[in-house]
Amino acid sequence: MRKTNLMKASVIPGYGDADSFELIQLPVPDVKAGEVLIRVAYAGINPADWKYREGLLAQHVNIQFPGVLGNDVSGVVVEVGEGVTRFTPGDKVFAFTNISKGGLGAYAEYTAVDEDRIALVPEEVSLKSAAVIPTAALTSWQNLLRKDRGNLQAGQKVLINGGSGGLGSYAVQFAKWAGAEVAATCGSSNQDYVQSLGADLVIDYRKQNISGELAKWALEGVDIILDTVGTKSLPDALSMIKKGGRLVSIPTMDADMDDDVAGDIAEAASLGISKIFDFCTLETCGKDFSLIISLLAEGKITDPMIETFSIDEVCDAHKKQEEGHVQGKLVLEIAGETIT
Numbered sequence: 001m002r003k004t005n006l007m008k009a010s011v012i013p014g015y016g017d018a019d020s021f022e023l024i025q026l027p028v029p030d031v032k033a034g035e036v037l038i039r040v041a042y043a044g045i046n047p048a049d050w051k052y053r054e055g056l057l058a059q060h061v062n063i064q065f066p067g068v069l070g071n072d073v074s075g076v077v078v079e080v081g082e083g084v085t086r087f088t089p090g091d092k093v094f095a096f097t098n099i100s101k102g103g104l105g106a107y108a109e110y111t112a113v114d115e116d117r118i119a120l121v122p123e124e125v126s127l128k129s130a131a132v133i134p135t136a137a138l139t140s141w142q143n144l145l146r147k148d149r150g151n152l153q154a155g156q157k158v159l160i161n162g163g164s165g166g167l168g169s170y171a172v173q174f175a176k177w178a179g180a181e182v183a184a185t186c187g188s189s190n191q192d193y194v195q196s197l198g199a200d201l202v203i204d205y206r207k208q209n210i211s212g213e214l215a216k217w218a219l220e221g222v223d224i225i226l227d228t229v230g231t232k233s234l235p236d237a238l239s240m241i242k243k244g245g246r247l248v249s250i251p252t253m254d255a256d257m258d259d260d261v262a263g264d265i266a267e268a269a270s271l272g273i274s275k276i277f278d279f280c281t282l283e284t285c286g287k288d289f290s291l292i293i294s295l296l297a298e299g300k301i302t303d304p305m306i307e308t309f310s311i312d313e314v315c316d317a318h319k320k321q322e323e324g325h326v327q328g329k330l331v332l333e334i335a336g337e338t339i340t
């Protein structure tokens, strides 16, 4: 049962900088058919959050102001809407919020989410661990493993460009779990971290020549590159991939990083390489979440490094995320692990 009709929420009054957050009272959202009302324990933070805040994603997502940001949530179910069959009040869950379709995000005490975007959190996994999964792990999972994206197979060689960030911390582990040999790039201070995630070869993008190091490791080129940083960070990517291989680039929605997508796809095709440039897919993402969290529960993957901020520190968390050098993930603690 919900305990109140009003809730605390950290909101932005309009598009703006990290200092524009305000802690205010908002009505607890109504639960529509097919939705689940979640009392929020943690809100995972992603680069998308500062991009929403600054209006860079305004063409794709309609934020209703005052805007409650946050793709990623974990917490406890308090109410279910008509037609919901898979969840009941008291369940511990995590989800990708309805922010992507104009609903509320996670930086509040409650949020209402479509049932098919939610999965249960098993006993072995903390709510904090679950909160950082949705955007980063889902994007890595789908883009490495789906047949129409990376289609990564056991025995293949893959380069993860950006192995120490949110996406990379999961991608390195998913690729090892799938039986691949894994090279990953990161800066000098993250070398040990990325090795601890299981990478077979760690390349310092600040000090080493990436294509040179990779050529020694994969004489004929790698089967797949998963680029989590942006096309312009790896201008010679195509020269590092075998004919018949795949270059999967995660859209950063930053024109300075994504470059000429149509031109890049055509150039790759002329070399016999498939270039894939796609968003994470949210339809029925709850099924992917269940698989991913079972790997964590079974100890087949581990948590990324997680740094925790209180809701009053949301501005600091956004500044840190926007600088682009987070190790692992950032999370906002709302009700925390002892939520009821």
Ligand SMILES: NC(=O)c1ccc[n+]([C@@H]2O[C@H](COP(=O)([O-])OP(=O)(O)OC[C@H]3O[C@@H](n4cnc5c(N)ncnc54)[C@H](OP(=O)(O)O)[C@@H]3O)[C@@H](O)[C@H]2O)c1
Binding pocket: 046, 047, 048, 135, 136, 139, 161, 162, 163, 164, 165, 166, 167, 168, 185, 186, 187, 188, 189, 190, 205, 228, 229, 233, 250, 251, 252, 253, 278, 279, 280, 321, 324, 325, 326, 327, 328
């Ligand atoms: N379109 C979609 O569906 C979608 C979904 C999810 C994410 N994304 C986008 O994907 C990108 C990555 O997301 P994320 O959550 O992984 O970001 P993140 O956590 O902020 O990534 C930070 C990491 O990137 C590393 N890095 C920065 N520049 C690098 C370079 N030139 N080479 C190698 N590593 C570098 C940093 O390592 P150092 O500190 O060592 O430099 C840091 O560990 C973001 O642009 C995000 O918006 C898109």
